Amino acid sequence: STGLSTFGQENTEDLSSQHSWSEPLQRLKNHHLPPPKQGAPRAFRLGIPAFDLFPFDVWAKLQAGFWRNPAPAQLGYGDPAGEPALRELIAAYLRRSRGLTCTAEQIVITSGAQQAISLCAQLLLQPGDRVAVENPGYRAAAHAFSMAGAEVAGVPVDEEGMECARLGRLPDCRLAYVTPAHQYPTGVTMSLPRRLALLGWAERNDGWIIEDDYDGEYRYSGAPLAPLAALDRAGRVLYVGTFGKIAFPALRLGYLVLPAQLAQAFSQGKALAVRHSEVSSQCVMAEFMARGHFQRHIRRMRKAALSRRNVLKAGWPVDIAGLGSMPEVAAGLHVKVSVDNFAREQALVAKAEAVGVEVAALSNFWLADSEVPVDKRAGLVLGFAAVPEGEIAAALMKLRKAWRKG
CATH class of the missing domain: 3.90.1150.10 (Aspartate Aminotransferase, domain 1)
Known part of the structure; x- marks a missing residue:
């Protein structure tokens, strides 16, 4: 996640007059960064x-080491879900740091958090589906859902996070997007009762929750609450993580932790868009983590x-x-x-x-x-x-x- 929060209208063609253009192109008039x-x-x-x-010097050495003698298997088409070594290390890191029990098979590597959110929008929603987002909230996520043809509904945020009672009154809502560890942009932390209420909503309504943990590494006081994904017993939470807030934003490296039943489909869906994520950055990050630098x-x-x-x-x-x-x-x-x-x-x-x-x-x-x-x-x-x-x-x-x- 980034600070992009407003509609940028400059250099945007008025597509409404282009009757031959597709509906997605028309939507871009109001839903772009x-x-x-x-x-x-x-x-x-x-x-x-x-x-x-x-530590760019460390990163440069690891990058040089990769390219000095790359394995032939790493120069062809890669696994669309991501490099196995990196996925194993991410799973171990999340188990240790978040209490999130997951396996490498549940992880799909993405080009940052935004691709992860867009992939969720593409694969979980049909045109006309209703999506709940925090209001105020991360507008780039709302844009991604709108581009998928969804109807975006804002749900108020108070000192405990998204107001789940209001969410429960939304008819035909298929998905909720939340930033529970540190709400974007108000900064509140979702309380445990709200987390449990949100999980109950998803289970009752056969809905999905996207949990965006964009800066969860930064906690200065108090014990962090367990992520929704760690509390989920019904397989309804898709957990989004990114390396951009620990390394640097230009490193387009993020990941999705998926309910087991969705993992293969998301890997297949990603392959249709980009085949696979760039391999060297994944391999270097895996080394960076394995050697304790991370x-x-x-x-x-x-x-x-x-x-x-x-x-x-x-x-x-x-x-x-x-x-x-x-x-x-x-x-x-x-x-x-x-x-x-x-x-x-x-x-x-x-x-x-x-x-x-x-x-x-x-x-x-x-x-x-x-x-x-x-x-x-x-x-x-x-x-x-x-x-x-x-x-x-x-x-x-x-x-x-x-x-x-x-």
Whole structure:
């Protein structure tokens, strides 16, 4: 998952006038991603880990070792489910770190979390099916479901996560997409009662749950709750993981942990789109994990993210009209701060951009047809891991000056 949250309308042809174009091409008018942010990361860009700390020298040596003497079998068409060694290591890692009992046979390697979500949309949904998404939530997932022809329904999020009572009142809902470990973008953690209620909903309604654990490695206080996939006894949860938040986003490497009955079908479906994922990155990641570099890097990244979070928390501007205080941040790589109304939110974002600081507007994460009044959708979302502490402190100084003017 990334900070892409708004509809990018620029350079989009008005397909509605092209009557000969297919329905999916027509849908793209409203369901595509904006261009990614260009250039080196700035404070407080979303979706970016501390990749300045990645051991590129180690990665380069492992990559060179792979290409120095590649096995002939690794130069042909690969397994569409992914390299067996990597899948075994991911299964072992999830058993140890998440309490998620799974086998390599249940894992399909993907090109990041977004391909995993899109694959779920393509294979689990038919045009007209209803899908529940968190609102506010990760808009790129909603786009993927809409492109599959689904009807996307936003379900409110409170301090315990998705409101499952509201979900239960949605008629004919086939699938629910959630980010329970660290809700995107509000940052709340789904409570255990809500997790159990959501699993009960799926079992009663023969539905599916996509659990996106996009930054689950980052936990700073309290014991993490078991993932939905670890609590699932009915085979209804599809678990999405990614290496992009531990390594770097350009490494398009993610995975799906599937109920056993879906694993072969998802491998076959992926093969029709891309045959298989790029092999060398999979093999290098497998070596990176097998030699202990991955676990050491996770510890380094968690420590760095905590330090960067603390600098943001300590230096957050106070006494800015309409701007909330910095909340506690127990997990993840971003934080949501309240703002009292939409106009003020937009002004704060614009003033930040004017001084070279990236701050995302919470209002952009809501579905367009939300029942919630526009002023109640306001807030700021800040990623705190993208740049070192010194740059965070400098950005906060700029914000204090910019936001106190006028």
